[in-house]
Amino acid sequence: MARVKYYPEAVKRDVRQRACRALKTAAEMVRNQVVRNISTGRPPSQPGEFPHVDTGHLRQSIFSDTDCAEGRAIVGTPLLYGLYLEVGTEHMAPRPYLSRTLEEMRGQIKPVLEGGG
Numbered sequence: 001m002a003r004v005k006y007y008p009e010a011v012k013r014d015v016r017q018r019a020c021r022a023l024k025t026a027a028e029m030v031r032n033q034v035v036r037n038i039s040t041g042r043p044p045s046q047p048g049e050f051p052h053v054d055t056g057h058l059r060q061s062i063f064s065d066t067d068c069a070e071g072r073a074i075v076g077t078p079l080l081y082g083l084y085l086e087v088g089t090e091h092m093a094p095r096p097y098l099s100r101t102l103e104e105m106r107g108q109i110k111p112v113l114e115g116g117g
Helices: 008-037 057-061 080-087 098-113
Strands: 063-067 072-076
Touching: 008 063, 008 072, 008 098, 057 080, 072 098, 080 098
Parallel strands: none
Antiparallel strands: 063 072
16 A cells, blocks of 8 residues: 655645745746836837836836745836836826736736746
8 A cells, every 4th residue: 555645745845936936937928028018119108008218227227026935026127117107196187107017917927826837
């Protein structure tokens, strides 16, 4: 008769590691697409468009950070004007680039997070 040994801690550790890798992969996918979406077009971007590159600082500042223990990832920028572009101001309509990219990529990142991508 065959015996099966079960190592619950090893299984839990493996599941956590796989989930963490998937979360990091998904966050990096979104970050990379945000960088690509910040276009080099001219003239200045119109409301609702992805921002156009002027100095390149916004594009260079886009980061992803993953907190595996909390099961969350952040894609963003530390630049204040990145927030102004995303949500707009009283003098400028929004040019959403973070939320729009995430929304457009949902179908691509869902399989990664579910373990099939």
